Amino acid sequence: MKNIKFLPSTITITMCFLFIGFNTHAQDKWVAPANADKIINPLKGNTSATESGKRTFKMLCVVCHGAKGKGNGIGGSGLTPKPSDLTSTSVQNQTDGAIYWKLTKGRPPMASYETAIPENKRWEIINYIRTLKK
Template sequence: MKPYNIYISAILFIPLLFLAVSFNKPIQDKWVAPKYADKITNPLKGDINSVASGKKLYKVLCFVCHGPKGKGDGMGGTGLIPRPTDLTSEAVQSQTDGAIFWKITEGRSPMAGYKTSIPEKKRWEIINYIRTLK
């Protein structure tokens, strides 16, 4: 093999290696709320009326992406990367209310943050409804 063939091989190989490594990375890391979010307490925990209100809000605001039963299979979420979270999953249901509240409040692409568009009480109502999706 002539010396210049080694350089040509390296020039062709390096971009292929880059592509292989790049496309094997997860699209996004696991979404974890900061530790302080676990200490945020749900002021409506156990409020049955808040569940009914949360269900109505869910149908208006969350249903389109998270689906009718919270499985992450809503029509609006089919083209999203990453796909909407399955709210019935152990991964979600095992999170504290504070962590879920933080995620709804702050958002992360492609999910919007709802700090200014959904009042705090309404976000808690949605969380209380999400808890019924187990």
């Protein structure tokens, strides 16, 4: 069997290509499709839904997004891209429908919650996220 020799530069280039290829989402801004903006929050302004959303957030979302939604949860520390800062203007300026779409569909490393969290609960979480505004 012949020994195959790789030049260090070949290995370096290959490793860079693989790294860039596996982290394409890390570089892309996550934008919901335009039709997501038309999805209306059926629980908007419902204070009991917001309280329920807070409880669900604390059970499911805090691990990555942190207790105050800043994206600094212990479970998110090793993720690429890092969890979003839900208090940020870039998140808070999105429509409820866009946030709902992202929560529903997910994008690695964010899971899809389409089947894991009932629709009503996802809207409750969005109501709570709105209270995190800076």
